[in-house]
Amino acid sequence: MTDHDDLLDVVVRLGRTQGHHAVRIEVRGDFDVIQVPRFDSIVGGLVLDGAELTVDLCNVGLIDSAALGALVRLRRRVVERDGQLVTLVARPFQLTIMRISGLFDHLNVVDVDAESSTSVDEAGG
Amino acid sequence: MTVEFETDAAGDHTERSSVRIDLPVETFSVAIARSVVRRSFQFLTPEAESSFLIALTEVVVNAIDEHRRLSLDDPVTVMLQLGDEPSVIVTDRGSGFDLKRTLATAERHTPGPESEAGRGLTIARAFVPRLSFETDQTGTTATLPTGGFAEPA
Numbered sequence: 001m002t003d004h005d006d007l008l009d010v011v012v013r014l015g016r017t018q019g020h021h022a023v024r025i026e027v028r029g030d031f032d033v034i035q036v037p038r039f040d041s042i043v044g045g046l047v048l049d050g051a052e053l054t055v056d057l058c059n060v061g062l063i064d065s066a067a068l069g070a071l072v073r074l075r076r077r078v079v080e081r082d083g084q085l086v087t088l089v090a091r092p093f094q095l096t097i098m099r100i101s102g103l104f105d106h107l108n109v110v111d112v113d114a115e116s117s118t119s120v121d122e123a124g125g
Numbered sequence: 126m127t128v129e130f131e132t133d134a135a136g137d138h139t140e141r142s143s144v145r146i147d148l149p150v151e152t153f154s155v156a157i158a159r160s161v162v163r164r165s166f167q168f169l170t171p172e173a174e175s176s177f178l179i180a181l182t183e184v185v186v187n188a189i190d191e192h193r194r195l196s197l198d199d200p201v202t203v204m205l206q207l208g209d210e211p212s213v214i215v216t217d218r219g220s221g222f223d224l225k226r227t228l229a230t231a232e233r234h235t236p237g238p239e240s241e242a243g244r245g246l247t248i249a250r251a252f253v254p255r256l257s258f259e260t261d262q263t264g265t266t267a268t269l270p271t272g273g274f275a276e277p278a
Binding site: 030032033034061062063064065066068069070072073076091092093096097100101102103105106 | 152153155156159171172174175176178179182183186235236237238239240241242243244245247248251252
């Protein structure tokens with residue numbers, strides 16, 4: 001059990017992948033209605049033209065419907081600028097919320113744990 | 126913000142049967158509600174904690190939004206029942222809603238992927254299936270049983 005409320009921590013990493021402008025946003029803590037304005041402010045300053053944007057939610061302990069709305073807005077911006085979005089999750093509740101909200105495909109959600117298991121299986125032949 | 130404790134019939138202050146918190150109609154009240162629940166309950170697993178607190182967040186936000194919609198200064202009440210059948214109960218003093226119709230709509234209709242809102246109730250009920258509502262024109266009470274998620278600390 002956590003004994004403190006987790007504020008939101010957002011880390012932005014910029015780079016290039018195969019010639020494309022790559023942006024990775026790592027989010028930690030409680031991603032909720034309180035923290036959405038801060039998230040919007042941080043990502044609002046990013047240049048997303050043609051970007052490969054990865055939003056890493058693996059270390060988020062809570063995601064609410066307001067946070068999903070923020071991700072929908074972000075995706076819209078990325079697509080309008082000819083970019084792509086990938087959303088990484090790792091925990092069962094993160095998968096659940098993406099599926100029940102109907103956003104699993106729309107946000108291009110990738111289950112990091114399932115992907116790594118598949119890679120191990122393939123490597124083992 | 127007001128916090129009140131009720132004890133059992135023996136008056137033993139170390140055995141609280143319920144805790145009541147009156148929350149101001151502010152967005153940050155969501156964090157207060159979660160914080161009190163985190164400290165009052167021992168969650169069985171990290172997944173249980175995340176799941177329950179997501180549902181709680183959605184319910185508290187709805188209550189706060191209802192008070193804002195009606196320009197009510199009255200607080201939103203969160204009651205932690207710590208005795209038999211522990212639960213978290215969120216009460217607003219709004220104008221209520223058509224429960225049957227709202228739940229049926231939520232079941233039949235998922236907001237489109239481009240929609241930024243309208244998912245809260247569906248999410249809350251998915252994570253806490255035994256979430257229940259009592260509602261009338263004087264307000265709404267949402268009960269989130271903690272069984273299967275947490276035990277009183």
